[in-house]
Each structure stands twice: as structure tokens, then as C-alpha cells.
Amino acid sequence: MLCLGQVYGNASSIHYFGQGAKRQLEAARRQIASLIHASPGEVIFTSGGTESDNMAVLGVARASANASASRHVISSSIEHPAVLGPCMQLQREGADITLLRCGASGIVDPDDVRKALRPDTVLVSVMHANNELGTIQPIAEISRITREAGVPLHVDGVQALGKIAVDVDALGVDLYSMSGHKLYAPKGVGALYIRKGTRMAPIAFGGHHERDRRAGTENVPSAAAFGAAAELAAGRLAEESERLRALRDRLERRVLESIPDTGINGDRGNRVPNTSNIYFDGIDGEALVIALDLRGFAVSTGAACSSGALTPSHVLTAIGLSADRARASMRFSLGHGNTAEQVDALVDALGASMMHLRRISVHA
């Protein structure tokens, strides 16, 4: 709030007020860098995860030395649309895209990355944790392969940041996308980690902000909030992730015990602690979402961004679910404010809604 009320300078201005804004911005940059064990000069602010992903994918591919020759990009079929979208754009610009498949586990096999590499591969982009399943991808193993091949590795970390420890050096990533609101900062701010020396073409022009990486006046109040959120997340990461894991496991145990024809989508072991994707066979997921919302529980069928879409989740389809089971699947995300009592109430509400829904579908 200090930022909104009193720090009204432009962080690029030389004068006193500008310097005040600049101080806030740089403090936030240090806080975020510290959360991912990067140096502050490698972190730039963006408007959110989508922009970070676009900058990374488009920027690195377009900056590749053999821009005039063929360009090849490797990504996975379970990426967020913020990565798949720019990949499709590169395809329209003439690039070849390989989307790695992954089995029922929802985890990409590093060996598939190795096999997909070509001499003209200019970028590999694989997410850290899947947004619908929560499954954690073997980034460190993938980076050993990409490093050996001399290909930059971008990782969409939006869903992992604040949920599991992130160390960009240990992971070996060259670019890492982050979103503020996933850490409870306001919506509309994100960041991109860019390892020093990474070649990247800008996607917006007209300013020298953020070390020439991103033109445009920085959103100082939101960046400061993101910084503060990052510091809070760093402080409580270990404790909070254990707490969320226990809650999530409680939710799954109780659902599987009390509601028939249910199961967990994706690998159960290798997941961020707060996410659970459960199928309820024979149910219209959309109806269940509404029924639960009316009972005070906010869940979603797929990614929040694509709710209401006609096709079932591309992630659930990619891991081999039938269209019917994909439509009958529900994503549960637990957060800082959730308690065991709430989880129990949710399971009760789920049970009641399910009884009602299954009774209706028998008549229908």
C-alpha cells in the first residue's frame, strides 16, 4: 500500500521520486531472486505467467542464430496454453514443433527429450508442475540433456513456485516463468528468470526497461507486492507444503473411501502438495462444479482459463483419459487459508452432490 500511496515516481526517472520507485522495484527483484536462488539481475518483471511464457518461447526461438534456416522447438502435450499458444505461433512462422507425449503418469520422460533433439532445435520448454494434475516434471534430468546439446531450456514454473523448493541452478534451467497471484500477490504481475547470457529477442519494443528485456514502465506496486509475497512464501515453504500435503491426502483418502467410482488422475507420488485431480465416473463435471459452488466450494473442471470450453481438458486427454472421464474430472487446489474442517466439509458436500447427481442421471 505504501507503493500505491507514496511511491508514485517512475522507476526509470532520475529524480528523487523515481529513485524511490526504483528502490522498491529492486528490493522486490531481490526477494524473488532469493526465492529461486538466482541473482537479481537475472529476474525481470512481467504482467504475469502468460507474458513470461510468451517472452521466453517467442524470444528465445526468434533470437536463435539460424533464424533464417529451419527452427525446431520441443515442448510437451501437457503444457499450459500460455506455452502451447506461442509454440503454435512459431509454427505459423515456419518453425517445427515437437510436443512430447506423456503416459498416464502425467510426467514427461527425459529420454523422450533426448530422442526429440535435432541439430536445429533452438528451445526446449517443459513445465515444472502441471497445472491440472500437479505432477512434477524431471527438470534436472531434462536440463542435463539440453545442456549437453547446448539448447536453452525454458520451464513454466507458475504452478510450482511457492509449492516446492525452486533452485534454478540445481534445476539447470535457462528461463523460468513465474506468476505473482499464485503466491497471493495481486493478479497481473509475474516474472521471468533469464540466465545470464541467454539470447532472447524482445517481443515488445520502445523502451529500455528491465535490462532491455521488456519495454514498458514497470508496475511498481504489484512488483513490490510480488516481492513481499515471495519472501513470505520462502519463509513458510517447508512447513506449509507439509500442511497442504496432509490436507490434500486427507481429501483424497476420504473421497476414495466414501464415493464409489472415483480415482486420482496422474502420478500420485510426484506432485506439488496442494493439487489433486479426481475423476467421478458418470458425472457431468460442469454440474458438479456449479453444485459445489452453490454450497460454497470453488473447484474447477480443468484449468480456470479454459472452463466452459467445449473440448475436454487437453491435459487429461493427453494422459489417456476418455472424453467422458475427462469431463467427469475435477481439479482441487488447496491453499494457505484451507483447514482440515473445510476439507471434511468439502468431502461431505461432494458426497451429497454426487448422490444427487447420480440419482438424476439414473432417471435421465
Place this chain on the structure above:
Amino acid sequence: MPEQPIAVAMSGGVDSSTVAALLVRQGRAVVGMTMQLWNQRRLPELSTEHSTGRCCSLDDVYDARHVAEQIGIPYYVVNFERQFEEQVVKPFVEEYLAGRTPIPCTLCNNYIKFDRFLEMADSVGAGHMATGHYARIRYHEAAGRYRLLRAVDAAKDQTYFLFGLTQGQLARTLFPLGDLNKTEVRELARGMDLAVASKGDSQEICFVPNGDYAAFMSAYLRETGVTARQTSGEIVTTDGRTLGRHQGVHHFTVGQRKGLGIATGEPLYVIATDAERQRVVVGGNDDLLRSRFFAGSVNWISIAGVSHPVRAQVKIRNKHRAAGATLHATGDAARVEVVFDEAQRAVTPGQGAVFYDGDLVLGGGWIE
């Protein structure tokens, strides 16, 4: 949920918005839902900046959500695109290709609005649904049936499109606007300060931009990769003379005068289309007159059926003024022969025939 809420089908227009607001004002628990039926990003070649009658546009969802916020009700967009395409769009296209003139609004009412939507209402714990249709429902003790009646506002009456409603559907449906006229509805909307109070009425078939069926059909067939069989053929007169050629029977509908591309002395009308032989039959105005036809797949509403000849007024398209007729039973309870007192113009296969007794909707079926 202490009280079972009413699910209101909100289109973002003034009618359904007023329905939701009226029910809230009466102290009822209301859930607003907008049906997403057609993806406007499909068939981009059809969209123009000034497209009219676009359903499910983002603007409409925005308007409905705004109203829901104003009146303080939970609001959801429910996606029925798959069902809409299967049960409304595909049959519409097939009927047209088969040389008939379908009415998708009735199919949509039968299979989507009063079927799928009602099921969704049920799923989320709502016992009843309400819409902004202009029609009235009354329970008739003696007959033990729900009756459907024309709206008080004759100009807005929508019963022609509602002839497929079953007793089960009628029992769970509310039409709060049936006793009001449009002017009153707008005044109510204005009085309640609804954001959509001055919004224009929707027209045309919602998924067909600018009412251009032929363009929609071509684009849809192209997108779905269906190659229509040979669609060109001859234009012939009732007495067998060939006058010219046409580019597909689906471009023509019975009673049509314009667009034949033939210059003759007296005005020519389409009398019939024959998809089998790809022929369009044309003739003079008198050739369009018919005094009897069969209606199939009849749904009886206010009465259980006809066993002996029953007097009625029969409407053969939405803008048709119901004409005096006698309904004759056939061996099949869901099929009747309609005999008009005076021959009527352009009895069109594929359109609905709705039987009235004054304000009462007896039932309706499809013109064979």
C-alpha cells in the same frame, strides 16, 4: 440451500433478465445460467462486424453476468455446445439438404432448453426453471394436465416454438412474462434499473449470422468436411417445363419468390423442393395453396389427443395467422390430418403445425 432455487435461463437480453429480477423481487432464490450453445469463433468466414442475431456472443454473457451481479444472484455459463450441434445444428443442416425447411428453435426448445437445461437445473439442486418466453402455463385440475396458453402480448407470443413441451417439462417450468406485454417488461426492467433495459430484441436464428442460411450451410459443410451430394439441378414448372437451373435445393424454401433467377411474365413461387431429384418446382401463387396435410410426431399438450374430429385453429409457421381447421385422428395417436376450412398458402414440409383452441395450445406436430 434452505429453499430450492429456480434456475433462470439468462440470455443477456431484456426478457430473461427481467424474469430473473422479478423472481428475486418476489423473494425467490434464483440461480442464473447462460447456455453457451455455439462457438462464434467457428466459421470465421461468416462473421462480420455487423452480424446480427449472434447467439452466445461474449457481449451477451457479459450482459447476463452484469445483471446477475446487479440483482445479487449466483451466475454460471453452462456449455451445451456439443448437444446443440448434435441435436439442433446437424438436424437443421440435414433437413435443409433434404429439401425441407426446419425450425431449429423448436428443436432447441425440445432438446436443449427444456431438456438439457432442466437436467442441469436438477443437477445443481434447482427444482424449477424459468425463461423469458412469452407464453402461459396453467394447471387444469379437471383434466389433470398442464395447459399451455398463448401469451397476453399477441405480438410476442412464442407458443408456436413451444409445442414440443411435455407434461413433465411444463410442470417444472415458469414463464413469468406470459401475462405481460413487451412494453410492460421494458418498463419493469427500467424500473429495476437493469443494465439491459434498452437492449434491442434478438432476431433470426441465433447461430446463423444475418439470417443467411445458405452461407451458413456452405461454411458448416466445408468445416466439417462433408461434401454435399451434387446440389445443382433443374427448376421446373408444375406442368413439367424446365425453366432454368439452380445451385442446390437448400437455397430454396416453399413460398419463396425472390432469387429464382428467372424472368417471366407472371410472378413465380417455389411450390416444392425435391432433394432426391434435385428439382425445384415453381408455379403461380394459386399453386401454393393447400387445404390439407398430415402432421407427424404430434405432441399433445392441453388435451390428451383426438379420437374424433376436433375443431381448431392451426398455425403453419410463426408469422402465419392461425386458420380454422378440423383435426382428424389417424390410426397413430401422434399423427393427425389437418383439413383447413380455406386453403392456405405455402404449407411447408419440415415446419411445425401448432393447433390452438382460442388461447389454448392443444398440441403440435411436424408438417409431412
